[in-house]
Amino acid sequence: MATDILMPQLGESVTEGTIAKWLKKPGDKVAKYEPICEVETDKVTAEVPSTISGTLTEILVNEGETVEVGKRIARIAEEGAVEEKTLAREEENTEEAAKEETHAEVAEDQSMKHRYSPAVLRLAQENGIDLTNIQGTGKGGRITRKDVLRVIEEGKGIQPAVTEPVEEKQALQREGNKGAPEPSRAESQIPDKPKAKPSGVVLEEGDIEVPVSGVRRTIAERMVMSKHEAPHAWLMMEADVTGLVELRNRLKEEFKQREGVSLTFVPFFIKAVVDSLKEFPYLNSVWAGDKIILKKRINISLAVATEDALFVPVIHDADEKSILGLAKEVHRLAKKTREGKLELNDLQGGTFTVNNTGAFGSIASSPIINYPQAAILSFESIVKRPVVKEDAIAIRDQINLCMSIDHRILDGLMAGKFLKRVKERLEAFGPDTQI
């Protein structure tokens, strides 16, 4: 082992000291606490004692030289010095390797791409720059102020942030492709070259570019985030809902007349889910990094599709509602969605998502979790199938229940138990069930 002797602090305001005299020379044996040199400051002169016993190997500061407090002035060696050096070097190597790894990760992360700082937004607005055309160099792909300034300086990629008619853009792109014989000219004249870069998609004649709407972008971002963050696992069960179909058929006319809304299967699905969630609170939870939060309220997000978008309005406190209450709520939210009148409150606070994929004929689907919820359950088409019942072939109304779970929160066993309870509840409905 070799130990460094440092310039000591010899007073509160003293920051440096001058070696007045070395009392030992290299090769001398020194005992612990034995003075090895004298140090002078503008306040005092003092002896510096050795902190260990050993041999003075090196004097690093000559007599008369002034150095800062804490600087190495000498080294004193014990045995085993070589070992220590190798060790230190190894440590350094692993550290470097770790650094490289993080760098690689950073390069791929694009989570901050659409987080714009006030400076970036202002510069983009003042200079008419479309930020979607800029490749960010900040953390998580964030577009930094410098990135925008660079674009302004280069005078490239500048185009009205508002809108250029789509046709015009297309024409320009096409021309660019046709202009292949003189690529240098084409390259320097096409202003939106950076745009083609991120997607890598080549436009061919007749292709139509559809600008991505705000809603579409949000959907895209949320889907990517969910798939990226939550490891999805998928399972499916089959339920015999012959009884439920009979029940609905018996009630639907009268229900419509009495309540003014159609009685669909959806409220029954939700009811079965809500009652089962009470038995399995982990299905009604949220992943929060270092903990799992079991939500007290049961708020069911309901996937509602319009022609060009998907919304998930929320039925708050679904566990406090009857089939009738749920039917009215589903009707209200679906209507608001189609009319584009959803309010923020209608979209917030969901704890579990129900997806009625059967509505468009699907018989199996693998839904993407509505992040950060723990699971999403799809109810597929109800179809008549020949099934074996009590050792005979029977025609029954069958439905597939498809569920995706966040495997960080849930394992297959609990998810399976939950789904089985949903199935049992659906199968328990009969033509005479009171609702």
Next chain:
Amino acid sequence: MPVISYIDAVTLALKEEMERDARVFILGEDVGVRGGVFRATAGLYEQFGEKRVLDTPLTESAIVGVAIGAAAYGMRPVAEIQFADFIMPAVNQIVSEAAKLRYRSNGAWNCPLVIRAPYGGGVHGALYHSQSVEKIFAGVPGLKIVMPSTPYDVKGLLKAAIRDEDPVLFFEHKRCYRLIKEEVPEEDYTIPIGKAEVKREGTDVTVISYGLTLHFALKAAEELAEEGISVHVLDLRTLIPLDKEAVIEAVAKTGKVLIIHEDNLTGGFAGEVAAVIAEEAFFELDAPIRRLCGPDVPAMPYSPPLEKEFMPSPEKIAKAIRELAEF
């Protein structure tokens, strides 16, 4: 121009002002015969005598109280509080009397008083010899607070403080005393109170600081330049009145701000600077405003590793700047 230390600049400014103006006098604990525990008043007792360099009892309330009376009477007292930590018994005099004299007399009286006090840690001074106290006074209108970081600024600002018509708290970082040296002109000059100064030009991250941590920031900036990170460093020099224009200008240089001081984080002056930036330079910001300050613990620990943990350092600053640059 001779190269002199931070503390020599204090002594020089006092000497020159005492020579220039017979109304200037010094009072404090051990400032006379001993020449001050840090030697800031060395030689002044010999030159100006016991009537202008007063050794006082260990009673800070009296040191400041006497000085306020003398100032109101037309003298130019420079009171020394041996360590800023010991200013507490004088807080009532400073806050309730000195700060308010002009206001409560409707301008009939004023208080041209300077209170000098060495502050700050990193010197193994532990609990009662390391405190930063500026935040206690920063919210008291009527006081000016000057905290220079270099010998040149010390001389120019201390002279300006002595000539000021109102009370000035002049805080000197004791670690800077013998650590910081530079060329200081021999001739008379002053630096206006309330003016910040850019100590380094840069384009990636703006650092705003004062006192010892400013030097740490400059050192970090030096290292980071090799990594290709360009750091803009603004030295506030005066906390009150704050040079808002300079702050906003510095923010606009990079859009990313790190504010550093040794005083505790909560209620520290960095919070005020951050508020000014948020209010008046919001659209210049390219990253959340960051603060690197002393932690919210009651005092500077004596244990060397803990003191190191408490103190801002070039390494900690470099890390924070790097994070901002990468953001």
